[in-house]
Amino acid sequence: MDRLLRAASLLFTGLFAGFLLGVLVLENSLRGYGAEVYTQVRQVELDALDTLASVTLIPAIIATVVLVIRGGNRRTGLLAAGLLVLVLVTSLVINLPINAEQADWLVQSPPADWAAVRDRWQVAHLVRTVAAVLAFGVLVAGGQSSRPADSRRETRTSWATAGAVRP
Template sequence: MPNSPVAKVVRWASLFFSGVFAGFLVSVLVLELSLRGFDRHVYTQVRQVELDSLDKLAVFTLLPALITTALLVAFTFKASGRTPWLTLMALTLLVGILALTLVINMPINADQLDWNAQAPPGDWATVRDHWQIAHGVRTGAAVLAFGALIANATETSHGTRQATPMSPHDGLPAASEDSPLHQRT
């Protein structure tokens, strides 16, 4: 990964937006799992409150995370000619999240906006379960993507890693010449 000021800002932005997005999805997952103990009326009311503005937060964090992570992949490949596997994995996960959101979550969101909180549809629990399963998958993917970006940033900041693992004695101080250990050898 290049260490130019632009590349550093892009790396930081990728981490920031991916982290906020993953945290947001975890929070929604906790709320959704908490709602499982309530009836259809409460569930519908809370979902409609969620849908009032939370979709905007998702867009304002996922899209910048996608863009900055794609730029990170491009910068790394262009600068070093090597494939940035961790960043590419994060980008792939983020693209998958977008696809899952567009195919499953957003259509259900649009449908739930029209539900009457006093008389939700008879299949409300099935719809809820489909949404929550898809959301659980994308939450897991977002956390993995963020973890991959953290690992990439850590690897990048520490330079290349050692090719061989350290032995248990590496980094320990040597025995002094007058120590019993040294005198035995």
């Protein structure tokens, strides 16, 4: 069961972090365009990307928290879960309210403060992207270090008995 939880945690956290990186690249690309282009692209993004975020972030948090509760590598699990909760809180407090506001913008006449709203959303998005990528990295590193000692000893022994040079 722990292997399945670890795999689910890695899978959903990795998918979510990759998704956020893709949005970060798109948003950075939009910085050179005006209000109308930005508004139109944001409204296209808002069509289904919030759903994608939910179906990857929520399972990532659940799998990671359950893994911690079951006793799997607590230190790295807690750190990864904390980072994912930071992502969730940032999304709920900053990004989602701005998303709701931007959904009502008119492409032909965005609000006068559109750039300030964009910048606030993008800074919050950068924070959650960094947190998600770090959470994924922590889970990957934790998975590497959580192999039982007997397993590591067997690997060293098998390398030595096979006469191979360890990488």
